[in-house]
Amino acid sequence: MFSPSSALLLSLVLLGASVPADAAVKARIRVTAPAVEPAKPQPRTKPISAEGKPNVLLIIADDLRDYVGWMGGHPQSLTPNMDRLAKMGMRFTNAHCNYALCNPSRTSLLTGMLPSSSGVFGNEQDWRRSVQIAGKPTLPEHFKSQGYTTAAAGKIFHANHGGPEGRFAGWHGGRRGFEQDTAWDQRFPQPGVQIPDLPVHTGQNFNGLNIWHWDWGGISIEEEKTDDGQVVGFAADFLSEKQNQPFFLALGLYRPHSPWYVPQKYFDALPLDSTKLPEVKADDLDDVPAIAKTHLKEGYHKLIVEKSLWKDAVRAYLANIAFCDAMLGRILAAVEKGPNAKNTIIVFTSDHGWYLGEKQMWHKGKLWEETTRIPLSIYAPGLSQPDSATAQPVALIDLYPTLCDLTGLPLPEHLDGSSLKPLLQDPKNKRDHPAITCMNGGKNAGYAARDERWRYIRYADGSEELYDHQADPHEWTNLAAQPEHAALKTTLAGFFPKEFKSAVRPVAEIMGAPSPAGSNDLVLNIGDTLTATEAPKLQGRGVFIDAVFEFDPLVDQDSTLLAQGDEQSGYVLHLVAAQPTLTVFANGKDTVITGAALEKGRINIRAQIETGGVITLAVPGxxxxxxxxxFEQGFPQEPKAGLAAGQSFGLLKNAKYPNSTPFDGQVHRLNLTVLPPHPPAAKPVAPEEVRKP
Structure with a gap:
């Protein structure tokens, strides 16, 4: 089933020698210390034999758009292994993410819930704290509870490279990210860590842009020592063994996520002068609503053009895709050589696409085709038809029910997607609903519906875009204002979610009525948020915070426990290099006090900002x-921002606190008392008033 083709031979030329399985790869450790999880661990069913159920191999590339050979997104894409795998089974030519950012997209895929159902729509939003997800098993959790051995390597849930230091936590998630420890029997590189350390950390500024998260350049590193090379080494070792139970193996290939650092030969394979730019239209943004053009404030496109780096960026992206493809080739070779080839379902996909200057847009986000369309291929031995394809609209939320359907597992009730098995069985089958992609959340949520022919976008302010992909595959002409399409828009809009559920608890569960003395008592959970309107007033008042939590310096040494307000008026209780820190803002200036560094274990922190002008930060014992x-009479003014428990950064600026991360561990108590207003100064008494009887 995995016989080499000319495409595979081409990839092997690029790959060179096979990856050696070193001791680090073989040392797979069982998870023993779960962190806070959204669902209670489900009991395993009776173990089933490896022959009783098919295995599942789920491979997720990061930031990979349609620049894949079989998708036709770019004529210079070198993806022989992605193409070969796609031809082994079914190619989904009209597949889309449900949110064009890493965290909400992966949350959607792994929970089977639309962002509007989970309430998760930000990269810094810890999905594990969502009240909508609580109690609902994730995809790997469900397979584990049904008797599967679950294993993972690389980025599966949201995580990041860890910044210039390759940190375990921090820098927009860090290499741990929002990991779900209890989901896995085996985890590489180690329990609690998703991404192996990069041999060359981001921030090298090879491209001269001095943008830490977006750099590119060739590196002199052996492939097996790269982060993805290490993941592939683990995969090869795992797949070479016969498992006693069927397995669910999830592999995250970090490329082509930035930084675009891959061995130099992948850059050399595509000369810069011959690199082709994407097709763009100079006035493409003239017919889109104002809400769709907010990215112009970033100025990335203008910067790229001014510095003549457009071709350089496209070449770097293509080089990283070629490297990703080479890593996929090694995984396929390991399946072919191992004992599991005949009984393993293989899914290859990405979390979302990427812009390379279309509509003057770079990176990800928005609701246009370049960032919502993703590669998706499924090979299901004995079911999928070789070299088959479908143009039916499908989405990442469909993978959870599909894999349950293909393996005969029961379907949890919370799933929003529908199985793709009917399409795998017969490519002529049709679907009766479009793929839905969301952007932003709550009252600001906008949506795109993509069917076989049309893309309809409706933003939170009611503005619209409509594109006919039959005549306009680049989405250059917005037809939304044409009256003949009114019925079509109404039909597609009918599939948009009717509400966007909140991931946080309602105010009534967090804060009761004020006390007779005028104080407000809040009993908080990590993940709670209150808007400025909902939060208790700060002006003229102080606060008292009592927190008890389990502290692990590897995870939470730079985390935020509680923040309220803004840089004009507010406070933050946080940890900096394991030191408890209280930062108070007043009149645009900050006052900081810091305690001694904490050690691992249970910690009680008490912080008070008195109306009389004293700040206290205590760790009893x-x-x-x-x-x-x-200030001496409470906070001098009312802040414009609200309150958040355990949110990354909060009102801390990432330039000063780049390692800030949401609090990850278990919190036993997080209580806040907003003290009564400072009493007004006593009115001076006139001498004649004193003499009166």
């Missing part, structure tokens, strides 16, 4: 620090 507040 450990340390106590006093400071002077920048």
């Amino acid at each position: 450990h340390s106590e620090v006093l400071g002077v507040a920048p």
Whole structure:
């Protein structure tokens, strides 16, 4: 089933020698210490034999758009292995993500829930804290509870490269990210860590743009020592063994996510002068609504053009795709050589696409085709037809029910998607609904519906876009204003979610009525948020915070526990390099007090900002620090921002606190008391008033 083709031979030329399975790859460790999880661990069913159920191999590339040979997105894409795998089974030529950012997209795929159902729509939003997901098993959790051995290597849930230091946590998630420890029996590179350390950390500024998260250049590193090379080494070792139970193996290939650092030969394979730019239209943005053009403020496209780096960026992206394809080739070779080739379902996909200057857009986000359309191929031995394809609209939320359907597992009730098995059985089958992609959340949510021919976008302010892919595959002409399409728009809009559910608890569960003395008591959970309108007023008042939590310096040494307000008026209780820190903002200036570094274990922190002008930060039995507040009668003004528990950054600026991350561990108590307003100064008494009887 995996016999080499000319495409495979081409990939092997690029690959060179096979990856050696070193000791680190073989040392797979069982998870023993789960962190806070959204669902209670489900009991396993009776173990089933490896012959009783098919195995599942789920491979997720990062930021991979339609620049894949079989998708035709770019004429210079070198993807022989992606093409070969796609021809082994079914190619889904009209597949889309449900949100064009890493965290909400992966959350959607792995929970089977639309962002509007989970409430998760931001990269810094810890999906594990969503009240909508709580109690609902993720895809790997479900397979584990049904008797499968679950294993993972690389980025599956949201994670990141960890910044210039390759940090375990921080820098928009860090290499741990929002990992779900209890989902896996085996985890590489180690329990609690998703992404192996990059041999060359981001921030090298090879491209001269000095943008830490977006750099590119060739590196002199052996492929097996790259982060993806290490993941592939683990995969090869795992797939070479016969498992006693069927397995669910999830592999995350980080490329072509930035930084675009891959061995130099992948850059050399495509000379810069011959690199082809994407087709664009100079006035493409003239007919789109204002809400769709907010990215112009970033100025990335203008910067790229001014510095003559457009071709350079496209070439770097293509080089990273070629590297990703080479890594996929090694995985396929391991399946072919191992004992599992005849009984393993293989899914290859991406979390979302990527812009390379179309509509003057770079990176990800928005609701246009370049970032919603993704590669998706499924090979199901004995079911899918070789070299088959469908143009029916499908989405990542469909993978959860599909894999349950293909393996005969029961379907959890919370799933929003529908199985793709009917399409795999007969490519002529049709679907009766479009693929839905979301952008932003709550009252600001906008949606795109993509069927076989049309893309309809409706933003939160009611503005629209409509594109006919039969005549306009580049989405250059917005037809939304043409009256003859009114019925079509109504039909497609009918598939948009009717509400966007909140991931956080309602105010009534967090805060009760004020006390007779005028104080407000809040009992918080990590993940709780209150808007400025909902949060208790700060002006003229102080606060008292009592927090008890389990502290692990590897995870939470730079995390935020509680923040309220803004840089004009507010406060943050956070950790900086494991030191408890209280930062108070007043009149645009900050006052900071810091305690001694904490050690691993249960911690109690008590912080108080008194209306009389004293700040206290105490860890009972450990340390106590006093400071002077920048005010004497409570916060001088009412902040414009609300309150958030455990949110990354909060009102801390990432330029100063780049390692800030949401609090990851278990919190036993997080109580906030907003103290009564400072009493007004006593009115001076006139001497004659004193003499009166």
